[in-house]
Amino acid sequence: MPAPRVVRAGFAPVKGTRHQSYDAVRLDGAGPVGDRAWCVVDVDQRRVLRTVQHPSLVAVSAVPSPDGPALTLPSGATAPGAASSSGEVLTCDYWGRSVTLDLLDGPHSALLSAHLGKPVRLAAAPRRGVVYAGAVTLVSTGTLRELAARTGLGVDDLAARLRPTFVVGSDEPHAEDTWVGREVDLGPARVRVTSRVPRCAVVDLDPVTGERGGRVLAALAAYRPRAATGELLCAVDAEVVVPGTVEVDRPT
Structure with a gap:
């Protein structure tokens, strides 16, 4: 099939926080580099926080840096990017799977705890450690326009709600x-589409x-x-076949 034009790219550096847009996303064998590199943990419950249960996570903006994520709340309160390992390792539940996380020291945990109204910790996640669904998610502009016509929401708003890695023309x-079952070229990278994406109440959250x-x-x-399971499906998941940096093709 002809290689589709990539018109938007993005991911959330901290799982569950705002979906950020980027001019380019680098794919390695595990997926987008930097995607969900950190997560928020309820230490007492030994559980990774899920957006569907903690929707206010979406209001947190995270910008990655080599030292950690810089966090900004809607109030304007911030925590800088510097985060270091505390030396504490915690095994947590995530969607019924056990993941081992490195709990971090720094100002992030206090900021997130105040925002969420409960004590939480920021943790570094192993690659693919706390990800539910595929490494790469694709949605087309045609799908976004169809949903825009049916909901009255803007295309950009819907892209942020569906949180795809790439929007393609x-x-x-x-x-x-x-x-599904085919390989798709995205610039120098190539992915294999594996399945359609089941959707939950997160898509109804303001992004x-x-x-x-x-x-x-x-x-x-x-x-x-x-789907046979009763789930509603929208967009597709994919796995990386050929790594590479995928750049957004912006109109000139």
């Missing part, structure tokens, strides 16, 4: 569904404030067939 809504609303799930339910 296509006039046909849900064209990406036909790519900036974390407030509930938008009725994206209801819009999908009105016209999209459900």
Whole structure:
């Protein structure tokens, strides 16, 4: 198939926080480098926080640096990027899987605890350690325009709600569904599309404030067939076949 044009790229450096846009994303064999490199942990419960249960995480903006993520809250409060290992290792539950995490020292945990209203710690995650779903997620512009027409939300808003690694150009809504089992070139990189993405209530969270609303799930339910499991599907997951840096093709 012809290589699709990449019109948007992004990920969240801290799992569950705001989905950030980038001019380029480097893919290695495990996926986007820097994607969900950190996570937020409830130490007492030994559990990685999930966005669907802690929607205010979405309001946290995280910018990666070699020393750690720089965090900014809607209030303007910040924590700089410097974060160091505390020497504490904790095995946590994440969607029924056990993951071993390196708890970090620095100002991030206090900032996040105040924002979430409960004691939490920032932790460094092993590559692919706390990721639910595929390494790379793709959605087409046709899909976003179809959902925009059905919800009244903007295309950029919907892209931030669906949190794909790449938005690719296509006039046909849900064209990406036909790519399952196929390889897709993304600039110098290549991915193999493995499955469609089941969606949860996170897509109904405002991508900036974390407030509930938008009725994206209801819009999908009105016209999209459900999976055999009953889940609503939108966008596709993929695995990296050929690593490379994928740049956004912006109009000149």
